[in-house]
Amino acid sequence: MNLPKFLLADNSNYPEDIFVLHTEFPRFLINLKDDEVEWFEDLSGENEEDIANELNALIKQAEDFYDKEMEGLA
Template structure:
């Protein structure tokens, strides 16, 4: 299966939250309401350095993905 880089996540138990799932390394779920991130990876020292440089970019890409998806829903 070929997964897209980002997926939207929804759960009626958390109706005010907006989840985006990043499916590539480093895999994570971000709640765009408060930018809380749940990492789906275990990191060692080397990965930690790479992660720190990528976090801001990945958060921005997650937000851009969500905005684009919402625009597409409005067009339908």
């Protein structure tokens, strides 16, 4: 099965939160309400500067994905 790079996630226990799941390495879940990120990968041992730049870019892509999804609903 081919998974999309990003998925919207919902949880009725947190009705005010907006979750986006990144399905490729490094996998993570971001709550766009407060920008809290849960990483599913162990990134220790990686070059900190390189990984920080990559992670910032991925988080921006997750935000852009959400914005595009919401535009499609309007």
